[in-house]
Amino acid sequence: MWLPxxxxxxxxxLGLLTDIRVPEEYANYLSIAVLAAFDxxxxxxxxxxxxxxxxxxxxxxxxFNVTLAAFLAFLGVQLGIDLYLAAVFAFGVxxxxxxxxxxxxxxxxxRIKKNKEKNQRx
Amino acid sequence: MKLRSKIIFSFIFxxxxxxxxxxxxxxxxxxxxxxxxxxxxxxxxxxxxKIQQQxxxxxxxxxxxxxxYEGQSQSEKVATLKQSIVELRxxxxxxxxxxxxxxxxxxxxxxxxxxxQSYPTISxxxxxRLINELNTYGATDIAIGNERITNISPIRxxxxxxxxxxxxxxxxxxxxxxxxxxxKRLLDYMQVSQSKDEFAIENLELSIxxxxxxxxxxxxxxxxxxxxxxxxxxxxxxx
Numbered sequence: 445m446w447l448p449x450x451x452x453x454x455x456x457x458l459g460l461l462t463d464i465r466v467p468e469e470y471a472n473y474l475s476i477a478v479l480a481a482f483d484x485x486x487x488x489x490x491x492x493x494x495x496x497x498x499x500x501x502x503x504x505x506x507x508f509n510v511t512l513a514a515f516l517a518f519l520g521v522q523l524g525i526d527l528y529l530a531a532v533f534a535f536g537v538x539x540x541x542x543x544x545x546x547x548x549x550x551x552x553x554x555r556i557k558k559n560k561e562k563n564q565r566x
Numbered sequence: 567m568k569l570r571s572k573i574i575f576s577f578i579f580x581x582x583x584x585x586x587x588x589x590x591x592x593x594x595x596x597x598x599x600x601x602x603x604x605x606x607x608x609x610x611x612x613x614x615x616k617i618q619q620q621x622x623x624x625x626x627x628x629x630x631x632x633x634x635y636e637g638q639s640q641s642e643k644v645a646t647l648k649q650s651i652v653e654l655r656x657x658x659x660x661x662x663x664x665x666x667x668x669x670x671x672x673x674x675x676x677x678x679x680x681x682x683q684s685y686p687t688i689s690x691x692x693x694x695r696l697i698n699e700l701n702t703y704g705a706t707d708i709a710i711g712n713e714r715i716t717n718i719s720p721i722r723x724x725x726x727x728x729x730x731x732x733x734x735x736x737x738x739x740x741x742x743x744x745x746x747x748x749x750k751r752l753l754d755y756m757q758v759s760q761s762k763d764e765f766a767i768e769n770l771e772l773s774i775x776x777x778x779x780x781x782x783x784x785x786x787x788x789x790x791x792x793x794x795x796x797x798x799x800x801x802x803x804x805x
Contacts (some may be wrong), residue, residue, distance in 0.1 A: 447572055455580035459587020465768040466592040474589050481582040488575060499571045506578050 471505075473514045476528050476535075481506065483535045486542040489494040495547045659716035659785040663707050667745035667780050668753050670696075670775045672765065674738050681699045686769040688735065690721045690728050697721075700744055703755040707745040709782040711736050716785050731787065738770070749776045 466474050484506040491497040513531045520527025602610070634646040655661050684748045697715060700708060708715040713730040720731065728736045746752045756762070756774050765772050 448576045451576035451580035452583040455583025456587045457583075458580070459584040460591065463591065464588050466588060468592075471589070471592050474585065474592065478585045478589050480724070481578075481585060485579065485582055488578075492575075497571060499568075499574060502571075503574060503578070506581075514735075 472528055473517050476513040476517045477510045477529050479535045479539075480509040480533060483538050483542070484509050486539060486546065490542050490545050491550075493546060578798045622651070658789060659707070659714050660786045663745060663782050664779060665707075665745040666749050666778050667705075667707075667743060668749050668756065669775050669780065670742040670744065670756070671775075672738060672740045672742065672782075673771045673773065675766070675769045675771045677769075686738065688738070688740065688765075688770065689768065690723050690727055692761075692764060692768060692770075693721050693728065693730075695764060696742070699759055699761050700752070702758075703746075703752050703759075704748065705744045705746050705752065707782050709743045711740050711742075712783050714783050714785045715791070718789060719785075731785070743777075743780050743782055745780065745782060 484502070487505065488497065488502045491502070513528075513535070515529035516531045520529075629648070632651065635643060635648065637643055652661075656663065672688060692711065697708060710730055712732060713719070713735070715730070720729070722729050724734070729735070744752065753774055753776050756772070762772050
């Protein structure tokens with residue numbers, strides 16, 4: 445698990461060092477894209493813990509979700525509707541669900557480990 | 567997880583990190599830097615000191631007034647109260663005032679043009695700009711025609727006519743009387759002011775003269791004090 449975390453840190457550092465700034469009118473798109481990316485990441489993590497991880501689903505999901513979210517935001521701006529809120533809502537709910545499932549899985553795993561240790565001592 | 571999946575997973579993690587960093591940076595507003603040099607700061611300081619002086623003198627004045635209010639005899643108190651009422655009425659523009667100042671005569675300019683020219687009028691925006699400028703350069707009291715300008719005087723456009731204090735201003739030429747502590751200085755300022763050019767664009771000429779002992783009319787109507795309320799909680803007049 446340390447490799448992705450390392451890469452995350454590298455990505456953040458790279459972003460900070462390059463000093464790229466998105467113009468203010470596009471900040472909305474990027475924020476929604478970041479949210480979508482988060483959602484996909486947590487989804488992938490969850491799938492991995494459940495041992496259902498599919499590389500193809502994960503990669504396509506990431507790019508598709510990010511593009512779709514940005515497109516929704518764009519469409520909303522053109523139509524004068526805050527459509528990006530729909531994306532925020534949907535991704536937000538899924539984020540919470542995924543995090544909850546990951547937490548439960550980790551707790552369960554911890555419990556199983558403890559029980560095993562107890563049995564071994566006996 | 568297979569190594570390949572792991573690498574892809576990590577790569578996307580890095581991408582997300584990159585996006586977050588950019589988003590974070592974009593949201594960070596560049597801090598505003600103070601680029602004033604020493605002289606600008608000095609002049610600013612001087613201005614602030616001047617304001618401080620004025621405030622101090624105001625405080626002393628008010629302290630004196632409080633002492634007078636707290637004076638011994640009843641008659642003294644009444645006298646002070648009456649005096650403050652007179653002063654406040656004067657400040658609010660409810661009395662006639664006399665003093666030295668400048669007289670601005672607004673006259674139409676007629677040019678030798680073949681096309682017919684309409685008789686120029688003063689627009690509210692022009693008047694407002696002129697009044698702002700006069701106030702900036704130290705005017706204490708202003709009257710346009712027969713209308714005294716107070717702090718709450720409205721200047722409006724009503725069906726194409728300019729109204730001050732809900733009365734239409736007379737046709738040109740109109741006299742604008744301005745009282746000030748230093749008429750000569752105000753005259754100099756107004757001679758080179760922006761207003762002169764702006765009036766000229768509208769075919770209006772400002773001829774400015776210094777006058778002594780001018781009398782400004784008082785504000786005729788009752789001032790509307792919608793936002794003032796009587797404080798009923800504290801008892802007054804008894805000590």
